Amino acid sequence: MKHVKTLNTCMLKNTLKKGGCGECQTSCQSACKTSCTVANQSCENK
Amino acid sequence: MIHKFSMNGVNVVMDVISGAVHVVDEIVYDIVDSYEEMCEEALVVKFADKYSEKAVREACEEIKELKDAGMLFVEDDYTNVLDMVGKRAPVVKALCLHIAHDCNLKCKYCFAEEGEYHGHRSLMSAEVGKKAIDFIIKSSGSRRNLEVDFFGGEPLMNFDVVKEIVEYAREEEVKYGKNFRFTITTNGILLNDEIQEYINKNMHNVVISLDGRKEVNDRMRPRAGGQGSYDVIVPKFQKLAESRNQTDYYIRGTFTRQNLDFSKDVLHMADLGFKQISVEPVVGQEYEEYAIREEDLPAIYEEYERLACELYERHKEGGEKDFNFFHFMIDLSGGPCVAKRLVGCGSGTEYLAVTPEGDLYPCHQFVGLDEFKMGTVFTGLEREDIRENFESCNVYAKEDCKNCWCRFYCSGGCAANAHQLNGSIFKPYKIACDLQKKRVECAIMIKAKQFQEEC
């Protein structure tokens, strides 16, 4: 494409399949703790 | 739903539902908002004084291609994910152990009121700690990885008990097929070689607290006697970070209304040699003089942008001066599943806090608020109603989040802040939202710039 460059392919929809197993770390976003943006967490169910 | 922004010379259009992120030129950036409401002919007319007919038609063609590929204007059908999540058997997989409700600093913004948490000074006993380990093993179902965070007040003020709990957990994890990951959060005052060695051997992660430049840190984080803490802790932290090869730790700070130029504090920490840095806005009631106000937002946005541009440059250069800023890290292609993004931090359900006395609360920030006490490590969870309330508190249960473009990045914010500022875990704290959104944009801008370079 000339006008658009896509950074990523649509991953979010694809995660529906394996979704929600819950093995990943919890993710407190508050300043006093891990303060992690959820989007930056890793999935343990690859 | 789409969201678009322009920063540091890049135009970004995000498709909220699919998660696709597009770097676009000016023409697509201009017409994409109107694309769904207007036909191509109308768009040609609307933009006639800026772009040629050919250019508009070409841009429309590309937008259509993305739409057909499910990467733009995707419909939201994620609410059904919630049924799936709801059907999971409740498990607890993380505990925050309040090892010491006592502290040797007197940080002015401390939500724990200098470690006392609306109560009195107290230390957790090994007995309570071991019961907490039993409790999480019993409550974790088939979940193998369990997290335990040693928190305070200042956990090093009760370090022998930390060691006893770790030792006990290591024995029990073998019996039950679990794997404990420990984290400790410390202000560093009591850190010494022996403790450092123990931490490096046993703790998966360490969170150390520093607010940045000496004058900034010492203003907000004085010692009990009023003198600053910077000179005591910085050398210890530098040594600790090096001894962990600059990974699996991070140095975290808080910025307030009194250092809105916090990018200098972040860079100061980077210049001290720290590679894993996290600096967050303070949360406080408007009447506190350090609290962030609505009117401060434009200045903070600018500051975030400045920091993001600098970070991008340092990443590009690599080497000595490069570092990670926690809130500008984003994984656009991997990252958690939709289900996880909808439920967020797991407070009150998967994650609980334990007081020195063994009482259970939805998370460390609810500790001491009687109406949130959920049970004890001796008796187990007794307030199913509280658990259910937190479980139901997902992105789609919150008016503000439901249609927010940021919902799959922020997961509905912090329930504790929502409760503290708005009296309801379902009503996010607006200033935190505004800043969160800005940070996500900064993070994406960095990715987009890096991507452009590769092209």
Ligand code: SF4
């Ligand atoms: S409610 Fe807030 S402070 Fe508590 S665990 Fe969640 S994000 Fe962290």
Ligand code: SF4
């Ligand atoms: S491990 Fe991955 S799939 Fe499982 S809940 Fe976490 S993010 Fe979702």
Ligand code: SF4
């Ligand atoms: S930014 Fe605020 S409104 Fe948007 S999803 Fe996060 S908490 Fe909800």
